[in-house]
Amino acid sequence: MTKKRVVIIGGGFAGIHVARRIKNKELEVLLLDKKNHHLFQPLLYQVASAALSPADIAFPLREIFKHYPHTTVLMGEVTKIDKEARKVYLSDAEFSYDYLVVATGATHSYFGNKTWEQYAPGLKTLADALSIRENILVSFEKAERLGDSEEAKKYLNFVVIGGGPTGVEMAGAIAEIAYSTLLKNFRNIQPEKAQVFLLEAAPRILPPYPPALSARAQKDLEKMGVKVLVNTKVVDVVQEGVKTDSSFISAHNIIWAAGNQASALLKALNTPLDRQGRVVVEKDLSLPEHPEVFVIGDAACVMNKKGVPLPAVATAAIQQGSYIGKILNKQIPKEKRKPFKYFDKGSLATIGRAKAVGFIKGFKFAGFFAWIIWAFIHIVYLVGFKNRYAVLLQWYFHYVNGVRGARLIHRSIDP
Amino acid sequence: MTKKRVVIIGGGFAGIHVARRIKNKELEVLLLDKKNHHLFQPLLYQVASAALSPADIAFPLREIFKHYPHTTVLMGEVTKIDKEARKVYLSDAEFSYDYLVVATGATHSYFGNKTWEQYAPGLKTLADALSIRENILVSFEKAERLGDSEEAKKYLNFVVIGGGPTGVEMAGAIAEIAYSTLLKNFRNIQPEKAQVFLLEAAPRILPPYPPALSARAQKDLEKMGVKVLVNTKVVDVVQEGVKTDSSFISAHNIIWAAGNQASALLKALNTPLDRQGRVVVEKDLSLPEHPEVFVIGDAACVMNKKGVPLPAVATAAIQQGSYIGKILNKQIPKEKRKPFKYFDKGSLATIGRAKAVGFIKGFKFAGFFAWIIWAFIHIVYLVGFKNRYAVLLQWYFHYVNGVRGARLIHRSIDP
Numbered sequence: 001m002t003k004k005r006v007v008i009i010g011g012g013f014a015g016i017h018v019a020r021r022i023k024n025k026e027l028e029v030l031l032l033d034k035k036n037h038h039l040f041q042p043l044l045y046q047v048a049s050a051a052l053s054p055a056d057i058a059f060p061l062r063e064i065f066k067h068y069p070h071t072t073v074l075m076g077e078v079t080k081i082d083k084e085a086r087k088v089y090l091s092d093a094e095f096s097y098d099y100l101v102v103a104t105g106a107t108h109s110y111f112g113n114k115t116w117e118q119y120a121p122g123l124k125t126l127a128d129a130l131s132i133r134e135n136i137l138v139s140f141e142k143a144e145r146l147g148d149s150e151e152a153k154k155y156l157n158f159v160v161i162g163g164g165p166t167g168v169e170m171a172g173a174i175a176e177i178a179y180s181t182l183l184k185n186f187r188n189i190q191p192e193k194a195q196v197f198l199l200e201a202a203p204r205i206l207p208p209y210p211p212a213l214s215a216r217a218q219k220d221l222e223k224m225g226v227k228v229l230v231n232t233k234v235v236d237v238v239q240e241g242v243k244t245d246s247s248f249i250s251a252h253n254i255i256w257a258a259g260n261q262a263s264a265l266l267k268a269l270n271t272p273l274d275r276q277g278r279v280v281v282e283k284d285l286s287l288p289e290h291p292e293v294f295v296i297g298d299a300a301c302v303m304n305k306k307g308v309p310l311p312a313v314a315t316a317a318i319q320q321g322s323y324i325g326k327i328l329n330k331q332i333p334k335e336k337r338k339p340f341k342y343f344d345k346g347s348l349a350t351i352g353r354a355k356a357v358g359f360i361k362g363f364k365f366a367g368f369f370a371w372i373i374w375a376f377i378h379i380v381y382l383v384g385f386k387n388r389y390a391v392l393l394q395w396y397f398h399y400v401n402g403v404r405g406a407r408l409i410h411r412s413i414d415p
Numbered sequence: 416m417t418k419k420r421v422v423i424i425g426g427g428f429a430g431i432h433v434a435r436r437i438k439n440k441e442l443e444v445l446l447l448d449k450k451n452h453h454l455f456q457p458l459l460y461q462v463a464s465a466a467l468s469p470a471d472i473a474f475p476l477r478e479i480f481k482h483y484p485h486t487t488v489l490m491g492e493v494t495k496i497d498k499e500a501r502k503v504y505l506s507d508a509e510f511s512y513d514y515l516v517v518a519t520g521a522t523h524s525y526f527g528n529k530t531w532e533q534y535a536p537g538l539k540t541l542a543d544a545l546s547i548r549e550n551i552l553v554s555f556e557k558a559e560r561l562g563d564s565e566e567a568k569k570y571l572n573f574v575v576i577g578g579g580p581t582g583v584e585m586a587g588a589i590a591e592i593a594y595s596t597l598l599k600n601f602r603n604i605q606p607e608k609a610q611v612f613l614l615e616a617a618p619r620i621l622p623p624y625p626p627a628l629s630a631r632a633q634k635d636l637e638k639m640g641v642k643v644l645v646n647t648k649v650v651d652v653v654q655e656g657v658k659t660d661s662s663f664i665s666a667h668n669i670i671w672a673a674g675n676q677a678s679a680l681l682k683a684l685n686t687p688l689d690r691q692g693r694v695v696v697e698k699d700l701s702l703p704e705h706p707e708v709f710v711i712g713d714a715a716c717v718m719n720k721k722g723v724p725l726p727a728v729a730t731a732a733i734q735q736g737s738y739i740g741k742i743l744n745k746q747i748p749k750e751k752r753k754p755f756k757y758f759d760k761g762s763l764a765t766i767g768r769a770k771a772v773g774f775i776k777g778f779k780f781a782g783f784f785a786w787i788i789w790a791f792i793h794i795v796y797l798v799g800f801k802n803r804y805a806v807l808l809q810w811y812f813h814y815v816n817g818v819r820g821a822r823l824i825h826r827s828i829d830p
Contacts, residue, residue: 034827035824036824053821054823062601076828091829091830093560126823145490184482386808390808390809390820393808407470407478408451408473410540413491414449414492
């Protein structure tokens with residue numbers, strides 16, 4: 001008997017949860033990813049802010065599936081998909097499939113302004129996080145060398161664009177670095193001279209949250225020293241700083257946390273996409289007329305009961321992955337598949353050390369209690385025992401004495 | 416009263432131990448380093464072999480000296496030293512000194528063959544270690560994609576050049592990765608097909624160790640699958656592999672652990688250097704006719720009682736740093752300085768998980784017991800409480816189940 005082959009593109013939350021569910025020996029699984037690791041993206045801002053090391057939140061895909069002998073992991077970028085021939089292509093290889101799961105995630109969207117990316121990097125990969133980390137640390141070092149000059153000030157201005165959870169977490173973390181972690185570390189500059197701006201085009205930060213929590217988050221951020229500018233639209237990003245509809249902010253450090261767009265590979269599926277480039281899927285997350293092809297996670301536009309697309313969060317991706325994994329494991333034909341149902345587990349965002357806001361099923365909470373729940377959930381979902389301990393250890397030291405242990409600069413700061 | 420200024424170039428073992436000893440309020444200390452962190456070099460091979468993360472063995476210099484208000488840390492590369500004017504220069508600044516301590520360490524020496532470096536990187540900085548780690552991991556990924564072809568084999572050949580402690584540790588670690596860590600991780604290749612070569616020009620590895628320990632280390636390495644080739648001189652290193660005086664070994668991964676040379680900045684001191692470019696210092700580690708200038712650590716050629724230069728090891732650098740720190744703290748004039756005396760604490764080298772060899776004051780030991788001593792000493796000397804716990808945790812998981820937690824590839828492996 002020849003086995004049927006499931007090809008999964010993408011080893012994020014959605015992709016690994018499909019593969020984990022497949023234990024049927026009539027199937028073989030091929031998991032393809034551009035990277036060799038699964039990344040726990042919700043904690044990526046902690047790498048960018050020097051609190052965690054890359055290996056704390058990334059786990060080799062091969063290690064996750066080493067006890068799944070029917071599952072093969074290959075590192076490589078899919079360049080083409082042929083739905084009719086049922087094949088996917090790498091630069092030097094092709095694989096036919098019986099079932100295809102596309103879980104390629106999303107990347108930053110600069111809303112058509114491609115030149116902005118070089119000055120305002122986003123935060124999606126470990127390489128992004130390391131480069132943001134290095135820029136932040138280098139800026140403080142340069143400011144220390146420049147002393148009290150005007151130029152030094154520019155290095156101490158930080159702008160985060162986008163007031164969603166990533167923007168809020170990043171702005172809070174930079175404020176902690178500037179006003180607390182580094183307080184005793186410098187002699188020529190007072191780190192308090194640093195200014196951290198959080199820009200949001202909407203009338204409040206964390207727009208999908210209840211207004212009371214948005215207000216609480218803004219108040220907490222302001223207490224930490226962040227200048228929160230709502231109703232502020234970015235009109236240009238240049239090397240020297242950010243131009244908004246009301247002013248110009250000089251800054252060497254600009255971080256983009258404003259927009260998402262789905263991976264470009266999805267165009268190869270030749271099927272309707274939404275405004276963010278996500279595939280519009282059927283109720284069973286398959287493609288119209290292709291019940292053997294599924295698109296899940298941030299790559300898919302999945303509507304909730306109210307006809308609103310699900311948020312691009314890990315819980316949605318995990319649930320979709322498990323749902324497809326079960327369908328494939330039993331090889332359920334399309335007509336017998338129950339529609340995917342999203343179970344909303346609520347939302348949580350950290351603001352700083354021991355501060356968070358969240359809401360679950362109508363209950364709102366904030367402060368230390370919210371942070372404890374946040375920390376617990378993130379530890380539980382982190383892949384790998386070792387990583388859990390490692391992250392807990394780092395958090396313990398961070399919580400107790402504000403240490404950010406991963407403050408490493410690899411490049412030279414000399415011209 | 417104007418304070419006298421001590422300028423220390425280099426934040427390695429030697430440099431930080433000078434600064435730590437200076438508590439005299441009549442002195443101010445300026446510590447200059449190209450990097451922002453102190454690096455625990457004895458464990459660098461564990462970063463290169465994916466067992467530890469960079470932040471586990473590196474500690475921000477600013478953090479080490481945050482409670483030393485008279486000490487300023489500046490990140491920057493010294494480009495010039497003027498002994499007569501008593502000044503050091505960065506690209507954009509100059510600093511005068513009353514005392515100068517040069518502790519700039521060493522870099523790789525390719526014995527005049529500059530083209531070898533691009534194919535056989537050495538292991539001195541975190542960037543070196545990360546690049547070696549990435550090359551090793553990428554090779555296994557490429558071999559998996561290439562399957563059983565001839566080309567796949569080349570990716571599975573590893574050559575370590577130099578049978579000193581670094582070479583022995585690196586060869587042992589790669590063998591562990593190939594034959595144990597990755598055993599269950601691949602489907603298309605058998606990692607056992609990997610070949611690890613350790614090349615040494617001398618008749619035995621670990622030449623400064625007693626012959627019995629060299630033999631033991633070689634036996635242990637061979638048991639782990641390493642092909643140890645002694646009496647083997649490298650005559651050329653090219654992109655395709657290593658040419659020795661007896662054969663050609665095809666390999667994509669070549670690691671240089673063979674030679675040291677002192678930092679090029681030392682030439683600026685305009686004083687006699689030895690064959691490795693180290694400064695020949697007086698008995699108090701100062702320069703002839705310049706009792707206010709000291710050179711210590713791997714940058715200095717310091718003779719022991721028998722007229723043999725001290726080895727380039729951390730204990731020698733630490734002892735020299737403390738010795739100079741005391742002299743400066745009390746501002747002892749040259750004629751009253753007691754000559755530096757090296758206290759030999761013995762030597763230790765790890766071979767693999769729970770295996771090491773060492774000798775202390777004529778006592779030789781090997782195996783698990785040597786490894787426990789090795790682990791204990793390295794934890795004690797590691798700077799920073801947090802790092803100690805983090806490293807112990809990683810070692811625990813590594814020891815218990817062979818995990819190498821930092822197996823991250825950041826770059827794409829596609830053309």
